[in-house]
Amino acid sequence: MSTTVHPSPHNPTPRGTPVASSGHPRRWAGLAVLAASLLVVVMDMTILNVALPDLAADLQPGSVQLLWIVDVYPLVLAGLLVPVSALADRWGRRRMLLSGFTLFGIASLLVLLADSAGDVIAVRALLGLGGAMIMPSTLSLIRALFTDPRERATALGIWGAMAAVGGAVGPIVGGALLEAFSWHAAFLFNVPVMVVAIAAGLWLLPESRSARPGRIDAAGVTLAVTGMVALVFGVKDLGKHGLTVVSVGALVIGALVLTSFVRRCLRQGDPMLEVRLFEGRAFRAGVLTALTTSTAMAALLLLGAQWLQLVRGFSPLEAGVALLPMAVGGIIGSPLAPAVADRIGARTVLAGGLAVAGVGFLLLRLLPAPLSYPGLAAALALVGVGTASLAVASAVIMAGAPTDKAGSAAAIEETSYELGAVLGVAVLGSLASAIYRAGVDVGGLTGTAGTTARDSLAGALEVARDLGASGSGLAADASAAFTSSLAWFGLAGGVLMLLASVVVWRLVPADLDLADVEH
Template identity: 45%
Template sequence: MVRRGGQWWALAVLVLPVLLISVDTTVLGFALPYLSEDLAPTGAEQLWIVDVYSFVLAGLLVFMGTLGDRIGRRRLLLIGGAAFGAASVLAAFATSPLMLIVARALLGVGGATLMPSTLSLIRSIFTEDRTRRTAVAIWSAAFSGGMAVGPVVGGWLLEHFWWGSVFLINVPVMVLLLVAGPLLLPEFRDPNPGRFDPWSALLSLGTMLPVVYGVKIAATEGMSWSAGAAMVLGLALGVAFVRRQRRLDQPMLDLGLFANRKFAGSVITNLLGVFALVGLLFLLPQYLQLVLGLTPLVAALWMLPATVAGVVGALAAAWLARRVRVPVLISLGLLLGAAGFLVLTMIGADAGLAAVVVAFVLVGGGVSLSETLTNDLVISAAPVNRAGAASAISETGYELGGALGTALLGSLATAVYQSGLPATTPAAAHDTLGGAVATAHTLPAAEGAELLSTARESFVTALHTSAWVGAAILVYTALQAYFLLGRRRNRPQEAQPEEPAMCA
């Protein structure tokens, strides 16, 4: 057991990698124009620079989660932290697009160890419901806060240093983790992990990589044979993975976790909540910059209130859960997010900044509130010795939800945008709003103004359509969460070890 005071010092260490990963989520977008100018990647190479991190991360999450249960969660966290720091240095000093792609892939390997390890260690360290829920709330708030810090830190670094500095900020944080981790974090592992099955590991990787690749390609380039084939291949390998787990006496992934209503319902709720939120994040920055004409930094600053709301929502979750039933709170948070989407249906092409801020605050606060509680349900529903695998499944749900949100809601918005433009619209302007803005600058003033007006109106219509769909998804998710999680408590789980093996 960990002493009560030591629990919170351990949590302070576990927050470090979470904060760093969330900063990295947003900071690369600001550095992309600078590194593209310096390294001159092709369009395909630039796409891989952006996406290879999430491909590798999603593909390795389940494997890394179960590996942490086997070799020790602290050990895996420290190994991953060292790998993440080394890959950050490689990325910062990359001299070619290929070198940067390799570095980003290695960052994905390191990142796949960090998130499941931190959440599963919280499950092992905080054994009381109230303190664990507070710890998960702080963990979630750190993630939300890091997403707010990313654009500001990235903007400042890019004004004063070269693009590689956005990767070097990872290094001191990882050094601190490597120094403080062995001193403040206890070691936990499954005392009976069973035989390692390399075929299961390969099948889990083969399932996730093609699916995420196919979804990403469909989101950025439209549905194609290659994207469809990748998704079908991933699903086929997923079926093989599931069949193998059912045959094994000691499977790599315990599929019995999904028989627990709290666990399965929470994972699905997380996936759908992220699906709606990421779809919104894909469209709103374009609205702020290309419709309202704000600069990237000003647009990022106007999005800060939403991140603050996310932090407040996460921290409030633990306090409110002592007074209101958790399933009710989860549903209320999702309905609050749905209300934010409905506010977006009232914005226009000429004005709408205040409505965007209000909408984003409602969505950010509501979804953060609900997902803090569902994260706690995920790790509390799983046996303590399988917390790493459970955390990895939850994180995989996030990755899939984000990829699907960009692909489906982004594709829907693109289709609505293009349908609202005349057939005579130039090809570049017809493809995206950014293309319309660039094309307008090359036309005579009157023609350019007319094109911009039409394109912006069409984009706002697309945003309204996506907002209606997002609201419907969150309302459905709220109802599902209430009825799926709000029934009587699950029957007591089968006998579980009170604690996993703990080493000094």
């Protein structure tokens, strides 16, 4: 009987030395189930963006209801990630994952009964709960399935590639469904996929629990949920309405409550969230990579889709196809990133990936004006290749935690992605909006028409259509202002990514090997 010797700080594995595999015999087939589940969850987020106009036309929601249709999913998901991950450590990660699949499928099916905006909000809240059960469970199970850290890094690279695919394919699938069916199809698409995922999960995935599950106490759950919901809501409100009493109050409450939650966890020997994981420099670098990349990517996809549709006149389906270069870059780079890290070092891949993505953003500002689609495609491709470093970031995060704390590591990583996406839209998206408002010339328009034209490109184009032939100048000027705001956003995103690259380079030890961070 052979014995696998795991590397440690006292017995490091030299870079390039093969490590004996001791993972689950059906681990690669199990990975296919986990990657496919992530693909569907990410696709579901982006499909809604395409379906929202048809949904709004059918149900006629108010402005507040429309915001809640969009926002309730990330609020519920972000708020429940930590307590649900802790519960999965105790109850069983496969059981939690399959329960999440079931809830996700049932919630999607319930859309057939939805005949009001309130019904859709409730469905989206249930989907958020299902997503909170699915997302961290996939990472925890990958940690359990793949005991060889290098195999795990490859598996996480494939998992990360599926996230890139889901983000790009979602609008394409959504556009195709909406051309043939009603907006309900954007939800019903999940049902057959979840049925297959449940059957495959029962067959292929082993059960996994923590040997030392964290404490789940009512006060800790209340603090975690309240703090995350308040923080995410505050950031979203800040992006929509600027510095208001509501946004500042929510941010302050979120910060204070989360600080109390962290201090509570530090006082406990078996906390619900193992915040001591942040003591590891490589772990902090992995989380920073995930947070920064998610921030920049979310804003780029949002602004890029608007530019393609409103400035270039692409249909939703055409815009989805036009955004594919980012996914292609991620698909190519993510599975290869761990092998590259094995040859040139994890630090180089982590910091280098952020730098490559930063160059992609900077292209938006450095290319000759006016920006053309080939220029945007080149920027998207570079950003996609750069985000391949997320595969190594995931490997560092998950390997930086002992097996019994995999749930905490997964919850932290997923929270980084969710919070990053919210920050990207709220902060970088708001920056682009401010630059647009400063650059657009509404001529002599006053009152509601002038305000609408200044608020957004979509509003300016609507006002221009109402003006008829005399509105052509407004449409052209507003389109030019939005293109300029996209270029300046590229500069901001590029600086953010390059600064993160420098910080990550300083945090990660030069000789860090993915096997060396294994506990």
